[in-house]
Amino acid sequence: MIRVTNLRVSYGTSRGGREVLHGIDLHVPRGQLVGLLGPNGSGKTTLIKALAGLLPAASGRIEIAGADIAKLSHRERALRLSCVMQHVEAPAGFSVRELVLMGRFAHTGMLAGYGPADHAAAEAALKDARALDLAERQAAELSGGEIQRVLLARALAQGRELLLLDEAVSALDMARRVEAYDLLATLNKGGSTVLSALHDLNLAALYCPRLVFLKAGRIALDGPTAEIFTETNLKDLYETDIRVAAHPVTGAPQAHLVPGASAAALG
Amino acid sequence: MTGKARDSRAPGRILRANTLWPQSLWIGIICAASLASAVIACGLGSFPSPPAETLRALVHALGQAIGLHMGQPVDPALSVVVVDIRLARVALAWLTGASLATAGCVFQGVLRNPLADAFTLGVSGGAAFGASVAIIFGLAGGAAISGLGGSTGILPLFALAGALLALAAVLALGRAGSGSMGNMRRETLVLAGIVVSTFLSALISLLKSLDEESVASIVFWIMGSFQGRGFEHVRLALPYMAVGLGLVLWRARELDLLALGEGQARLLGLDAGRSRLWLLIGASLLSGAAVAVSGVIGFVGLVVPHLLRMVIGAGHRTLLPASAGLGGLLLLWSDVLARSILPGGAELPVGVVTALIGGPFFCLLLGRNSQGGA
Amino acid sequence: MARTNADRLPASIMRLPVIGTHMRPNIEAVLAQRPDLVLQLAGRKEASLPVEALRKHGLKVAVFHASTFAELFSVIRRVGLLTGSEEQAEVMVRGLEMRLTALDNKLSASADNRTSRPRVFFEVRSPNMLAAGQAGLVGEIIRHAGGVNCVADKAKFARLSEEEVIRLMPEAYLIQRGPMNPAPLPLDKRPRLRAIPAALSGKAWFVDEQKYSRPGPRNVDAAEELAGLLHPEIKSPAPKVPTSKHKDTK
Numbered sequence: 051m052i053r054v055t056n057l058r059v060s061y062g063t064s065r066g067g068r069e070v071l072h073g074i075d076l077h078v079p080r081g082q083l084v085g086l087l088g089p090n091g092s093g094k095t096t097l098i099k100a101l102a103g104l105l106p107a108a109s110g111r112i113e114i115a116g117a118d119i120a121k122l123s124h125r126e127r128a129l130r131l132s133c134v135m136q137h138v139e140a141p142a143g144f145s146v147r148e149l150v151l152m153g154r155f156a157h158t159g160m161l162a163g164y165g166p167a168d169h170a171a172a173e174a175a176l177k178d179a180r181a182l183d184l185a186e187r188q189a190a191e192l193s194g195g196e197i198q199r200v201l202l203a204r205a206l207a208q209g210r211e212l213l214l215l216d217e218a219v220s221a222l223d224m225a226r227r228v229e230a231y232d233l234l235a236t237l238n239k240g241g242s243t244v245l246s247a248l249h250d251l252n253l254a255a256l257y258c259p260r261l262v263f264l265k266a267g268r269i270a271l272d273g274p275t276a277e278i279f280t281e282t283n284l285k286d287l288y289e290t291d292i293r294v295a296a297h298p299v300t301g302a303p304q305a306h307l308v309p310g311a312s313a314a315a316l317g
Numbered sequence: 318m319t320g321k322a323r324d325s326r327a328p329g330r331i332l333r334a335n336t337l338w339p340q341s342l343w344i345g346i347i348c349a350a351s352l353a354s355a356v357i358a359c360g361l362g363s364f365p366s367p368p369a370e371t372l373r374a375l376v377h378a379l380g381q382a383i384g385l386h387m388g389q390p391v392d393p394a395l396s397v398v399v400v401d402i403r404l405a406r407v408a409l410a411w412l413t414g415a416s417l418a419t420a421g422c423v424f425q426g427v428l429r430n431p432l433a434d435a436f437t438l439g440v441s442g443g444a445a446f447g448a449s450v451a452i453i454f455g456l457a458g459g460a461a462i463s464g465l466g467g468s469t470g471i472l473p474l475f476a477l478a479g480a481l482l483a484l485a486a487v488l489a490l491g492r493a494g495s496g497s498m499g500n501m502r503r504e505t506l507v508l509a510g511i512v513v514s515t516f517l518s519a520l521i522s523l524l525k526s527l528d529e530e531s532v533a534s535i536v537f538w539i540m541g542s543f544q545g546r547g548f549e550h551v552r553l554a555l556p557y558m559a560v561g562l563g564l565v566l567w568r569a570r571e572l573d574l575l576a577l578g579e580g581q582a583r584l585l586g587l588d589a590g591r592s593r594l595w596l597l598i599g600a601s602l603l604s605g606a607a608v609a610v611s612g613v614i615g616f617v618g619l620v621v622p623h624l625l626r627m628v629i630g631a632g633h634r635t636l637l638p639a640s641a642g643l644g645g646l647l648l649l650w651s652d653v654l655a656r657s658i659l660p661g662g663a664e665l666p667v668g669v670v671t672a673l674i675g676g677p678f679f680c681l682l683l684g685r686n687s688q689g690g691a
Numbered sequence: 692m693a694r695t696n697a698d699r700l701p702a703s704i705m706r707l708p709v710i711g712t713h714m715r716p717n718i719e720a721v722l723a724q725r726p727d728l729v730l731q732l733a734g735r736k737e738a739s740l741p742v743e744a745l746r747k748h749g750l751k752v753a754v755f756h757a758s759t760f761a762e763l764f765s766v767i768r769r770v771g772l773l774t775g776s777e778e779q780a781e782v783m784v785r786g787l788e789m790r791l792t793a794l795d796n797k798l799s800a801s802a803d804n805r806t807s808r809p810r811v812f813f814e815v816r817s818p819n820m821l822a823a824g825q826a827g828l829v830g831e832i833i834r835h836a837g838g839v840n841c842v843a844d845k846a847k848f849a850r851l852s853e854e855e856v857i858r859l860m861p862e863a864y865l866i867q868r869g870p871m872n873p874a875p876l877p878l879d880k881r882p883r884l885r886a887i888p889a890a891l892s893g894k895a896w897f898v899d900e901q902k903y904s905r906p907g908p909r910n911v912d913a914a915e916e917l918a919g920l921l922h923p924e925i926k927s928p929a930p931k932v933p934t935s936k937h938k939d940t941k
Contacts, residue, residue, distance in 0.1 A: 104580055128586025141576040143631025156586030364858040394886040398854045401883045662855025
């Protein structure tokens with residue numbers, strides 16, 4: 051579904067720019083649910099933006115469902131993948147329903163407006179994202195958690211083939227996070243490919259069978275969660291003492307911080 | 318996360334009653350009000366026109382227009398006053414108001430700046446400058462202003478070119494500081510508009526000094542007015558306005574997406590750059606055509622979209638047509654005031670009326686907005 | 692001796708230096724002429740500012756007001772007095788007064804004038820329509836020419852709507868042509884004014900702004916010319932009076 055070959059991305063002009071991703075190779079087959087992890091500044095958001103076509107590749111190649119995204123139009127790209135970014139503020143004057151309906155833009159022709167099929171898709175998306183109760187509210191008046199649910203609904207309305215998420219649940223409380231990832235898991239079972247960048251190691255380990263760790267613009271680790279989510283790997287990546295123990299219910303590995311570890315590391 | 322968290326259980330403040338008032342109903346009301354206003358406005362003025370006679374004149378003219386004999390012919394003088402003068406002014410004022418309000422709405426949407434408008438962006442000034450150049454260099458004489466003569470087509474073209482050049486200058490200035498078009502700082506853009514407007518008015522003053530004999534004709538452009546305008550002006554401006562209106566209405570949904578910001582719009586499949594370009598061209602066509610036939614009229618493009626956003630929301634598929642209708646309505650009545658408020662058949666420039674109505678009203682809107690924290 | 696930019700008649704003054712415009716005379720240019728006397732026509736507020744400035748520089752500035760023939764004649768006499776050519780001025784005024792009296796007599800003798808004094812509309816500027824009101828010399832000229840200025844406004848100028856022009860039902864329509872009205876359309880090219888009596892009867896003429904709207908001896912020429920237009924039965928002393936419509940009266 052996603053095939054990234056030797057991707058380099060820079061911010062700023064081509065000459066004086068700062069390279070943030072230094073040659074990423076990544077393959078995500080159709081139907082996977084992948085967690086993208088890494089410390090702050092490791093390039094998670096940049097990679098998601100490049101995959102979504104918001105940032106041009108300085109070199110390398112990104113293929114989505116077999117098509118080079120540099121050659122796709124905005125509309126064609128929007129039909130292949132939907133994306134939820136972090137820190138999105140809803141503009142004033144739009145209802146939640148209107149905002150979710152905008153997810154259908156790429157599906158409509160230039161002359162035709164949003165048709166019955168689009169309204170139905172928006173309705174289904176609102177329902178799946180547990181945002182139906184917000185439908186008539188003003189989007190600008192929602193809380194941070196509510197707006198994330200609405201944006202997820204909009205992404206679902208846009209398409210469910212490939213979902214890219216960047217810290218899409220960080221503003222949600224614990225119960226809502228679980229709800230959101232349960233939804234992602236359900237979607238994944240239904241055939242959606244999901245690549246989700248997140249900070250929460252344990253949430254990633256609970257839900258994602260495969261994890262990709264970025265560090266300083268390179269892929270540090272990539273593999274099945276059970277194999278790579280180990281104390282040694284996490285210590286190296288995050289440069290602090292981390293203990294891993296099994297989840298009491300599912301048995302998935304869970305990371306635990308150790309107080310005073312940073313002082314000891316500096317020691 | 319805690320910084321952004323608001324109480325999610327707080328009930329949403331109902332800003333607008335769009336659930337009770339379907340948005341299409343608003344458009345219907347505005348259309349009906351426009352039609353009724355047109356008929357009433359045709360009966361108002363210094364020339365005595367009893368309602369029955371006025372209606373007969375209108376019905377007769379309508380009959381002639383569609384090739385039917387309807388109603389008895391009326392006094393020719395009354396017929397000229399009601400149809401050729403008042404109805405033409407009503408039509409032109411409505412079209413101009415609709416164009417200015419729609420253009421204002423588009424400028425505000427594309428630039429994500431509530432203070433953007435043909436007037437504040439210097440687009441009207443640019444159009445007036447273009448028209449002045451055409452007049453000074455004799456490309457369009459006094460005869461052309463009154464809508465006749467061979468070179469009439471030249472004037473709107475010059476006004477339009479002036480509008481586009483001014484817009485390009487303002488955007489270049491505003492962009493110099495802040496990168497992408499949708500992310501320009503509000504203040505930067507308005508300041509750029511003021512700089513360009515001031516520069517253009519200095520250029521117009523220069524043109525006036527160079528050729529004092531054209532002063533009267535140029536002042537005519539700077540002070541907006543519908544005096545002496547007729548159906549020939551409607552015919553002159555209508556093609557530009559229709560194309561401009563079609564262009565922006567066709568892309569109304571893109572304005573919704575642009576309101577989300579460039580990144581979001583692109584994620585949803587919009588080629589934001591191209592969309593902005595076409596929308597700005599459409600808005601410039603509308604403002605250029607409006608200035609070409611009526612001169613510079615302020616505040617319509619600023620106040621109308623603001624007011625409507627508070628009432629019917631920001632969805633442009635409703636907001637644009639509603640802005641057109643309300644803008645038309647506002648300018649129609651402003652012109653009625655301009656031509657009938659002074660005794661003895663004397664006229665006020667309509668730009669004065671819109672500024673007198675719009676200025677305080679806009680202050681009120683600003684006050685309410687800052688109170689509501691919106 | 693000097694002139695303002697817009698002063699172009701008689702042609703002999705064209706070689707005089709220009710000191711700017713009547714609204715904004717260039718003080719330096721005026722001072723450079725080292726004039727004994729500066730003449731300024733009263734009227735606009737803007738015009739009184741340079742007067743103060745010139746007086747501050749020790750120049751003699753005489754401000755005149757001329758909105759009737761009587762005032763105009765007294766201005767001519769006083770200018771004669773101030774420039775030491777009293778006699779010339781007196782002769783000129785006598786001549787002008789005699790011509791006006793002769794015109795009045797001729798008109799009162801004419802049968803047409805006894806029965807009708809046509810309602811006259813004087814267009815100062817178009818399409819941004821400005822009409823001559825009751826104050827000012829144009830009203831005097833119309834009166835002496837045997838007409839009535841149909842614009843009742845007391846001021847010198849009135850900004851009027853087209854329908855007001857129709858309501859006034861002018862029987863004669865004068866369009867001045869000159870710096871204030873550089874390219875006016877003839878009346879028969881203005882469809883919205885087609886129903887006024889002046890348009891129906893063809894009593895519409897272009898007239899010379901210099902003759903009608905600038906105070907001076909030429910105003911008497913204007914009265915004679917207009918009398919001939921309004922009352923063609925009197926033998927006008929004007930050299931040639933066009934009778935067909937929309938001819939220039941120059």
